[in-house]
Amino acid sequence: MSGRLLTALRSDTVHQAFSTVSVPDQTLMVESVLKLHRHGFSAGKILKLEGDTAPATYCVLDGWLALSKSTEDGQRQIIDFVLPGDIVNPASADKRTSAVQIEALCYAKVSVVPTGDWASLLEEVPILEARESQIIASALSRMSERILRLGKGTAEMRVAYSLIELYLRLQAISKVCNDSFHIPLNQQQLGEFAGLSSVHVCRTTRRLSRKNILTAQGQMDITIHDLQGLAEVAGVDLEALKTEIIPAGR
Amino acid sequence: MSGRLLTALRSDTVHQAFSTVSVPDQTLMVESVLKLHRHGFSAGKILKLEGDTAPATYCVLDGWLALSKSTEDGQRQIIDFVLPGDIVNPASADKRTSAVQIEALCYAKVSVVPTGDWASLLEEVPILEARESQIIASALSRMSERILRLGKGTAEMRVAYSLIELYLRLQAISKVCNDSFHIPLNQQQLGEFAGLSSVHVCRTTRRLSRKNILTAQGQMDITIHDLQGLAEVAGVDLEALKTEIIPAGR
DNA sequence: CGAAGGCTTGACGGTATTCAAGCATAGTGG
DNA sequence: CCACTATGCTTGAATACCGTCAAGCCTTCG
Numbered sequence: 001m002s003g004r005l006l007t008a009l010r011s012d013t014v015h016q017a018f019s020t021v022s023v024p025d026q027t028l029m030v031e032s033v034l035k036l037h038r039h040g041f042s043a044g045k046i047l048k049l050e051g052d053t054a055p056a057t058y059c060v061l062d063g064w065l066a067l068s069k070s071t072e073d074g075q076r077q078i079i080d081f082v083l084p085g086d087i088v089n090p091a092s093a094d095k096r097t098s099a100v101q102i103e104a105l106c107y108a109k110v111s112v113v114p115t116g117d118w119a120s121l122l123e124e125v126p127i128l129e130a131r132e133s134q135i136i137a138s139a140l141s142r143m144s145e146r147i148l149r150l151g152k153g154t155a156e157m158r159v160a161y162s163l164i165e166l167y168l169r170l171q172a173i174s175k176v177c178n179d180s181f182h183i184p185l186n187q188q189q190l191g192e193f194a195g196l197s198s199v200h201v202c203r204t205t206r207r208l209s210r211k212n213i214l215t216a217q218g219q220m221d222i223t224i225h226d227l228q229g230l231a232e233v234a235g236v237d238l239e240a241l242k243t244e245i246i247p248a249g250r
Numbered sequence: 251m252s253g254r255l256l257t258a259l260r261s262d263t264v265h266q267a268f269s270t271v272s273v274p275d276q277t278l279m280v281e282s283v284l285k286l287h288r289h290g291f292s293a294g295k296i297l298k299l300e301g302d303t304a305p306a307t308y309c310v311l312d313g314w315l316a317l318s319k320s321t322e323d324g325q326r327q328i329i330d331f332v333l334p335g336d337i338v339n340p341a342s343a344d345k346r347t348s349a350v351q352i353e354a355l356c357y358a359k360v361s362v363v364p365t366g367d368w369a370s371l372l373e374e375v376p377i378l379e380a381r382e383s384q385i386i387a388s389a390l391s392r393m394s395e396r397i398l399r400l401g402k403g404t405a406e407m408r409v410a411y412s413l414i415e416l417y418l419r420l421q422a423i424s425k426v427c428n429d430s431f432h433i434p435l436n437q438q439q440l441g442e443f444a445g446l447s448s449v450h451v452c453r454t455t456r457r458l459s460r461k462n463i464l465t466a467q468g469q470m471d472i473t474i475h476d477l478q479g480l481a482e483v484a485g486v487d488l489e490a491l492k493t494e495i496i497p498a499g500r
Numbered sequence: 501c502g503a504a505g506g507c508t509t510g511a512c513g514g515t516a517t518t519c520a521a522g523c524a525t526a527g528t529g530g
Numbered sequence: 531c532c533a534c535t536a537t538g539c540t541t542g543a544a545t546a547c548c549g550t551c552a553a554g555c556c557t558t559c560g
Contacts, residue, residue, distance in 0.1 A: 069397075192401075195401030197518080200516055206541095248343070437506075
């Protein structure tokens with residue numbers, strides 16, 4: 001995919017995500033708030049630690065974030081990915097401390113809006129609230145699907161599901177081209193998402209390759225050759241999954 | 251506050267969960283809506299299937315619900331428990347279909363409020379919205395903790411964490427007495443929650459018993475003898491977990 | 501009493517992890 | 531241009547963990 005095309009896609013994403021407001025004044029307001037709090041974060045940068053306070057809402061304009069948690073002995077689990085157009089508030093039940101660590105997986109442009117400012121914005125742009133709740137519902141559905149597979153699925157199922165989920169999410173923001181897409185992850189990180197060791201991710205993706213279902217190269221370009229086959233391995237009904245985890249109007 | 255209704259609902263829990271509204275008129279409004287849509291469901295009753303529409307918000311007044319998903323070959327994973335005082339909207343990204351199945355684990359009193367009525371109620375009782383979002387944040391935190399352990403934890407860790415989570419949640423609604431509490435589950439169901447076979451749940455709880463950490467009998471009365479020991483096995487900081495997953499003001 | 505449901509335990513096998521080594525690639529500095 | 535390093539992928543071998551199967555037991559309830 002050409003660099004130029006990517007650039008074009010990026011701006012459309014942001015447009016779709018944060019500017020689908022019919023009132024021009026409100027559109028401007030959202031854009032100015034996002035611009036005011038916008039920062040660039042390079043790959044590996046940790047935006048927030050587990051247990052941190054300083055509550056804020058994170059709006060991803062470009063790039064990927066990972067939400068993760070770690071065990072005492074240093075094992076890490078990625079709870080969710082945050083893609084362009086997503087809105088995340090990592091606050092837990094006390095509305096102050098963060099339940100997860102937030103990290104940039106590649107260079108990412110993010111608006112970090114303090115909770116107070118975000119509340120003001122919501123009052124002025126009511127439709128944002130609906131969008132936020134839709135994004136939360138989508139995240140909950142994704143997490144449910146993953147919990148099912150972490151609890152009951154095989155390695156093949158977990159990897160296949162992870163890739164299908166990312167495929168659908170990226171497709172929704174126009175980042176899939178001919179069933180090929182890029183994910184800024186190495187096998188270690190894909191394993192931290194799917195609940196597998198990096199070694200077993202390697203074995204599993206190779207097995208899927210040998211079945212001519214997909215190819216994965218580098219870090220990481222995925223091409224799906226047999227979407228239906230991948231869906232079967234993942235135990236997924238593609239259309240149903242799409243309505244479940246992809247917010248409409250995107 | 252209508253003492254009669256409270257008597258009818260027969261629970262301090264309900265008081266805490268749904269009636270902490272300072273304005274008397276609003277309290278009455280909430281109570282009348284809940285009463286209007288209230289139903290009793292006996293153990294095993296399925297309130298909603300995966301993929302069902304007919305969106306509604308579920309307010310649990312008494313008893314336990316389970317949110318679950320199943321694989322094609324019939325394996326079931328419990329995504330979350332819904333306890334008295336909890337508010338759940340099972341809608342996924344499309345705001346219509348449910349991502350999960352909802353089932354009563356014991357006789358349960360639940361107000362099933364259609365989405366439209368719930369929206370009206372939210373407008374009239376603004377504080378409910380804050381409470382709902384707090385409950386969602388709490389659910390997300392719980393799910394994150396569980397995903398971590400499903401992905402990276404051993405059987406002992408998963409069982410220990412599951413019991414600690416339930417201990418804290420039940421304590422918050424005054425259903426723990428001397429570190430003893432009841433959970434309406436058999437080993438099969440606890441396994442469906444923790445991502446283990448029933449056989450392995452048995453082995454694991456026995457091991458925890460032999461370490462004098464807890465006792466479990468029947469279906470299912472838990473007594474925690476060594477809370478700190480259990481927390482260590484679970485890989486949990488008790489205080490931190492509590493602020494993370496227990497909504498304040500309960 | 502018999503049947504049903506659930507718990508417990510052992511034996512066995514499969515799946516995933518860990519450890520380790522070899523290889524490929526990209527970036528760095530002499 | 532070429533070591534040299536760092537990072538990550540790949541594969542094999544050994545091990546650990548957990549699931550499945552099966553049998554025996556207990557309790558409850560009709």
